[in-house]
Amino acid sequence: xxxxxxxxxxxxxFIYDENKxxxxxxxxxxxxxxxxxxKRLLFMFIQQERNKKDKDGLKVTYFVAGLSIDSNGVxxxxxxxxxxxxxxxxxxxxxxxxxxxxxxxxKVKLKDTNALYATDFEKIKENIFSATSYSAIKFEKAQQxxxxxxxxxxxxxxxxxxxxxxxxKKDAAPISSSTTTHGNxxxxxxxxxxxxxxxxxxxxxxxxxxxKKDKPSESKTQNKPEPKKGGMNSFFKTADKTSFKVEESKVxxxxxxxxxxxxxxxxxxxxxxxxxxxxSDSEDNRTNKSKRRRIKADLFDSSSDEEMxxxxxxxxxxxxxxxxxxxxxxxxxxxxxKKQKPSPVSNIENTGAAGKKVNTGSSxxxxxxxxxxxxxxxxxxxxxxxxxKKLVAKTYKDEDGFMITEKVYExxxxxxxxxxxxxxxxxxxxxxxxxxxxxxxxQKKKTPPKKASPAKGKQTSMTSFFKKK
Amino acid sequence: xxxxxxxxxxxxxDFITEQSEEADNHVFCRSSSDYQEHNDRFKFKLKxxxxxxxxxxxxxxxxxxxxxxxxxxxxxxxxLEFPIRKLHELVHGEKCIVIGTLFKxxxxxxxxxxxxxxxxxxxxxxxxxxxxxxxxxxxLEDELQRIFLIGDIKASTSVTGPVIAVFGxxxxxxxxxxYVEEYCFQHLPNQLPRPIIENDRYIAFIxxxxxxxxxxxxxxxxxxxxxxxxxxxxxGQQKATSQIVRVIVAGNSLSQSTQDKDSLNKAKYLTKKTxxxxxxxxxxxxxxxxxxxxCVDVDIMAGEFDPSNxxxxxxxxxxxxxxxxxxxxxxxxxxNPYDFSVSGVRILGSSGQPIDDIYRYSDIDNRLDMLExxxxxxxxxxxxxxxxxxxxxxxxxxxxxxxxxxxxxAANQKDFDSRIHKGADGQEVLLLTVPKFCETSTCVxxxxxxxxxxxxxxxxNFSTDMxxxxxxxxxx
Numbered sequence: 001x002x003x004x005x006x007x008x009x010x011x012x013x014f015i016y017d018e019n020k021x022x023x024x025x026x027x028x029x030x031x032x033x034x035x036x037x038x039k040r041l042l043f044m045f046i047q048q049e050r051n052k053k054d055k056d057g058l059k060v061t062y063f064v065a066g067l068s069i070d071s072n073g074v075x076x077x078x079x080x081x082x083x084x085x086x087x088x089x090x091x092x093x094x095x096x097x098x099x100x101x102x103x104x105x106x107k108v109k110l111k112d113t114n115a116l117y118a119t120d121f122e123k124i125k126e127n128i129f130s131a132t133s134y135s136a137i138k139f140e141k142a143q144q145x146x147x148x149x150x151x152x153x154x155x156x157x158x159x160x161x162x163x164x165x166x167x168x169k170k171d172a173a174p175i176s177s178s179t180t181t182h183g184n185x186x187x188x189x190x191x192x193x194x195x196x197x198x199x200x201x202x203x204x205x206x207x208x209x210x211x212k213k214d215k216p217s218e219s220k221t222q223n224k225p226e227p228k229k230g231g232m233n234s235f236f237k238t239a240d241k242t243s244f245k246v247e248e249s250k251v252x253x254x255x256x257x258x259x260x261x262x263x264x265x266x267x268x269x270x271x272x273x274x275x276x277x278x279x280s281d282s283e284d285n286r287t288n289k290s291k292r293r294r295i296k297a298d299l300f301d302s303s304s305d306e307e308m309x310x311x312x313x314x315x316x317x318x319x320x321x322x323x324x325x326x327x328x329x330x331x332x333x334x335x336x337x338k339k340q341k342p343s344p345v346s347n348i349e350n351t352g353a354a355g356k357k358v359n360t361g362s363s364x365x366x367x368x369x370x371x372x373x374x375x376x377x378x379x380x381x382x383x384x385x386x387x388x389k390k391l392v393a394k395t396y397k398d399e400d401g402f403m404i405t406e407k408v409y410e411x412x413x414x415x416x417x418x419x420x421x422x423x424x425x426x427x428x429x430x431x432x433x434x435x436x437x438x439x440x441x442x443q444k445k446k447t448p449p450k451k452a453s454p455a456k457g458k459q460t461s462m463t464s465f466f467k468k469k
Numbered sequence: 470x471x472x473x474x475x476x477x478x479x480x481x482x483d484f485i486t487e488q489s490e491e492a493d494n495h496v497f498c499r500s501s502s503d504y505q506e507h508n509d510r511f512k513f514k515l516k517x518x519x520x521x522x523x524x525x526x527x528x529x530x531x532x533x534x535x536x537x538x539x540x541x542x543x544x545x546x547x548x549l550e551f552p553i554r555k556l557h558e559l560v561h562g563e564k565c566i567v568i569g570t571l572f573k574x575x576x577x578x579x580x581x582x583x584x585x586x587x588x589x590x591x592x593x594x595x596x597x598x599x600x601x602x603x604x605x606x607x608x609l610e611d612e613l614q615r616i617f618l619i620g621d622i623k624a625s626t627s628v629t630g631p632v633i634a635v636f637g638x639x640x641x642x643x644x645x646x647x648y649v650e651e652y653c654f655q656h657l658p659n660q661l662p663r664p665i666i667e668n669d670r671y672i673a674f675i676x677x678x679x680x681x682x683x684x685x686x687x688x689x690x691x692x693x694x695x696x697x698x699x700x701x702x703x704x705g706q707q708k709a710t711s712q713i714v715r716v717i718v719a720g721n722s723l724s725q726s727t728q729d730k731d732s733l734n735k736a737k738y739l740t741k742k743t744x745x746x747x748x749x750x751x752x753x754x755x756x757x758x759x760x761x762x763x764c765v766d767v768d769i770m771a772g773e774f775d776p777s778n779x780x781x782x783x784x785x786x787x788x789x790x791x792x793x794x795x796x797x798x799x800x801x802x803x804x805n806p807y808d809f810s811v812s813g814v815r816i817l818g819s820s821g822q823p824i825d826d827i828y829r830y831s832d833i834d835n836r837l838d839m840l841e842x843x844x845x846x847x848x849x850x851x852x853x854x855x856x857x858x859x860x861x862x863x864x865x866x867x868x869x870x871x872x873x874x875x876x877x878x879a880a881n882q883k884d885f886d887s888r889i890h891k892g893a894d895g896q897e898v899l900l901l902t903v904p905k906f907c908e909t910s911t912c913v914x915x916x917x918x919x920x921x922x923x924x925x926x927x928x929x930n931f932s933t934d935m936x937x938x939x940x941x942x943x944x945x
Contacts, residue, residue, distance in 0.1 A: 025700055034494035035700045036707075039484035061931075062485075063701055067476055074885070075474055076911070079692060079701070080928040090930075098471050099702040101484035113688040113929040120691060128756060128793055132763045136707040137699030139499040139764050142799045 004041070007031055011045045015058070015105060021119045023104040028134045029123050035134050042102040059110065060084045063103040066094030081113065471709035472671060472914050472923045478705040495704060497711035499765060502670055502812045502917075504715070510867035511782035511804040513860070524854045526863035532570055532612065534869055535632040535847065538655040539568045543634040546653050551636065556614035561641040564650075568634045569611035573627055575830065577602055578856070601625060601832055609635060609647065620649035625832035626842075630851030655847040657892035660873035664813035666918045671713040672811060673697060675912040676772070676820065676880030677905025678757075681750030682724025689910040689927035694757060696925070698764040713914065715811060716765050718758075719880030719903055720772025720820025723750045728774055747776055751790050758794035767794075770805045772820040772881060780858035781822065781850055782806060782867065806849050806868070814917045817870070818878030818901075823850035825881075826857040836902050837886045840879050844870065844890060844898060874898060876915060881905050885913055887922040 010031060014020045028038035049056040064087065065079040081103050082090050091097055104116055124131045129144070389409035398404045471478050540553050543566045554565040577600045607618040607627060620637060637649040675693065679685055695701040699710055727746040761767045771777035771786050778784055785802035794800045803809070806819040827839045830852060843849060849868040853859035873896045882902040890898045899920040904911050911926045 025695065028700075034496075036484065036704065037494055043485050065702060065706060067474075072884075074924065076885075076924040076926055077472060077476075077914075078926050078928060079696060080930065081692070082929075083931050086930060096476055096478060097481055098476055098478040099706045100482045101703055110931055112931055116929075117688040117691060124756070124760065128759055129763065129796075131760050132698040132700070135699040135764065136495060136704070137497050137499050137711045137764055139799070141501065141766070142763050142797050144796045145798055 004044075007033070007041050008045060008048070011041060015045075015107060019107055021104055021106040021108065021110075021115055023116060023120055024102065026104075026119050026123050029127075029131075033134065034136070036136060038134075039101045042105050046102065046105060057107055058105055059107065060105050061103045061110070061116070062087050063099065063101055064090055064094065064097060065099040066091075066097035068094050081116070083110070471706055472669075472925075473916065473921060474923075478703070478709075481703050481705065483703050495707075497699065497708050499711050500668065500670060500714055502714040504766070505810045506803070507808040507810065507815075508804050510865065511806060511808070513784060518860075520861060522861040522863055524859070524861050527854060527859070527861060527866055528570060528610075529612065530862065530864070531848075531866040531869065532568075532632055534866060535655060536568055538847070539632055539634045539653075540566075542653050542656045543568065543636070545656070547636050547651070553634075556609070556611050556616055559616075559639050559647075561639055561644065564636070564638045566634055566636050567609060567611070567616075567647065568632065569609040569615075571627055571629060571631050571633050572608040572610050572615065573624060573629045573830070574606045574608055575600055575602070576604060578830070598829065599832070600830055609633070617646040618649050619646050622649045622652055628827050628831050628852050629855045630853070631846035631848055654845050657844065657894065657896050657898075658847070658871055658873045659894065660875065660892070660896040660898075661813075661815065663875055663897075663920075666812055666814075668918070669709075669712050670812060670917040671914045672816070672917065673713050673716045673912055673914050674719055674878060674880065674901070674903045675716065675906055676719035676903045677721045677907050678718070678754070679721055679724035679774070679905070679907040680753050680757075681727040681746060682907060683726070684907040685724065686907055686910050686927075687753075688929055690757060690906065692927040692929070693906075693912055693925075694760050696927075698760060713765060714917075716761055716767045717807070718767065718769045719807075719818065719878070720770045720805060721774050721881050721905070722754050722769065722772065723747055723775050724907070725774045751776070755791045755793050758791055758800060759797070762794045762797040762800040766799045766801070768801045768803045768807070768809075770803055770807050770820055770880075772805065773822055777805075780860050781819075781853055782860065783820070808874070812917055814876065815872065815874040816876040816878070817849070817874035818876070818880065819849060821879050821881035823852065823857060824879040824902075826850075826852045830856055835886075836879065836882045836884075837888055837900055840877065840900050840902065841888070841890055844877055844900070875920065876901060878903055884909070885911055885922075885924040887913075889920065 011022065011027070014022050014027075014030075020026075022042070024035060024038045024042055027033075027041065028035045031038070033041075046056075046058065046060060049058060061081055061083050063079070063081050065077065067075055068078045069075055077098075078094060079099075080090055087100075091100065108115075110116065391407045392410045393405050393407050395403060395405045543553060547566060552563075552565050554560075554563075554567055556567060556569065559565070559567070577597070579600070603625075605624040607622060607624045608615050609618050616639070618635065622635070631654065634653050635647065635649045636651045636653075637647055639647050678690060680687075692701065696710060697713055697716060699707045701707075702710065727750045729746050758767060758769065769786060769791075771783040775783075775786060776790070777786055783805040785804055788795045788802060791800060791802075805822075806817065808815075808817045810816065823843065824836055824839050827833065827843070828836070831839075833839050833842065843851060847870045848866075849870060850857055850859070851868075853868065854861070873892065875897070876899045877890075878901040880903040882904055884902065885904045886902045888900045890900050892898065897920070899915070899922070901913065901915065901922060903913050904924075906912065909926065910928065911924045914923045914925060915921070916923070
């Protein structure tokens, strides 16, 4: 009985002092008692108050259920929450009445059900999984899944996911906190699906990944991909990629963007890698490495002049690289860079860019190599999403008051299907005589990587169209 | 037996009377039941999906599968003396039986070809509720030819799609038309006898919750959850509720307004940061389902406005949408249409799209009549793929009714209605239309023991009459 009196005191407090709307469900969840006991308590409270004083200031709503015949003559079971004064009216319409108990007690008069719904809703949201633990019906089969069960489900459903999922999940399980287990599980499952999604794409990357990790990350790379690059390293180190994922933030969306950012170094590395796979010469390794470094630098740099000067130092290497390229197998398009090389150079001369000509020429040649690399690579590796450096014209005013249009690289993620359409940027530039055009090298950049497969017949014809220029 | 026409409740009003000796913490165990799913023909395997096929395969499959059944039905009805002819073998003036697919030619039927055609220069047709008119013509198509049907067959109550056997003749003076004297459809397939169930077992059907819409009835929905999970009600009622073994959420759990189809037309840079309307709604739905799943088996079907594929058969809503509810093993995501059996009672039904489509293309008004017709025709969605979106099957037509169900339902209809359909071989099918919860706040309980239905309506009425205050506080 003392327990009951304790509850009654609590109830008194809730209703009078805190002016809360006390529904039976709210009471049962707060005091952690059975719902029926809560109903009983509410009734007892009302009795008590009404016996004590004449005017208690309490408003009561009842839940009443029973069989009723509606206008169509259909017998239906009506379950209704009514205020006290309507109770008898509604009760009289139901025959027989199957339930009648107190729904809520409060001091305020309610105009509609919103307040009732809100109190219960807040309580439910607080502990969603134990919302029904005080109900009068229990179902043994309604058990929360264990983690292994979710793993099995994700396996069967994501039929394309690699088998490393299970091991990954078990790694994930201890790491993730228990309270957010379920949410994370879904997210990690989502991540696993994403992993599976680009695991197929990045499989060639993975193969050559081992070499990648030896390379120091370039300073010129943006800061953002840098920490992720560390993650990518571990990605390549271990067979199961999701350990890397677990360390990352648990939000799937965020995960997508670092993945995308990471792709750029991956892509850049990849061209080099694939060639590396072919060549066994250490010399080529060296040239590859240096080229890689240079390429990375070039691709990541902004339109600063310093970069170009730095690059001009390494003039010799690009030239040697170009010469080595024709020797490589599976480069049927290697003549094309050579062909294209003179044309932009000549174009540069045409536009009359002063001073920087030599630089641009050299860096152009360098860019030829990049483009050839790209071409080769895409011929040799599988098609995948590319983070492409798009050539974008940026116009600004110089100190002298000249309008300068510059072509700079901007990274853009393209679909694997959007192979770089060979943009002849020079054709546009030639038309603008008044502007001091600095031709950023590597219009070559945009020459499409030729697909070895004949299925890309259209593309080849497009490139042949541009080659004529 | 509270949930029946003659309830005999006990313990009513216990909680508003003086306390009895017993403690108030009875816990009832929910009855369990055997469950079997027969949905395999509706599910797609991920790798096999190909939308580049033509729909002709579906029709030919349908005709091929149903031809033997129809010839049997035709011979049973009209005897063996009349030959079953294919259209190209027809002899003028000879009475014979022809089996083919019915096609209803409607002038008002929206046709994309007409819209796009430049010579017609037509404005797009306005959306009407019914596309039928008096001049609609029925045509019978078999594998090779088609022929007009005139005579004793009404175009207004037919739709395109069912396979029919017609008895009549091609008149000599009016070739190209077939004069129909009688017609018939396949026999209702055999039905496994319903097992005798001793105790009451109920299945609760709820549809059209339409969360996120203007008409969403969240309080009534919460009442439904509280009732099913055994919180509401006196002890007698709670005990009866513990006999609800399954809850089927039959489609349109999200509202049409959560579908933001405009975002498909907008440029990506405008819509990148905006969240879809369905995200919040799915979260609310997840909260609803987790409460239900903690206490009862729940099957959730996709509906017209739910985030699943548009064409029939709609695939399961993905588990990842319900992270909380999926932590319970009692939540099942199922296809639309849904075919399953509980305790030996076979139940088949859809979220209502086939019935809505038949409403648009025929003159039948009563939804239950339409449901009955589809049972007679032996096909869950006869208008697919003509006017109802459908996947281009080519190996089989999964909508053909080959095993007679005991309960056949269509959800998201306007009203609750039910009828027992008796078949020629003694089959008994309960036809059921489940009303939209957002409009009627009504769910349906089906008793598996005797196939009785009971609608349950949830209500909340507070009058704002201020004069009847029992305790005016200003006096104090």
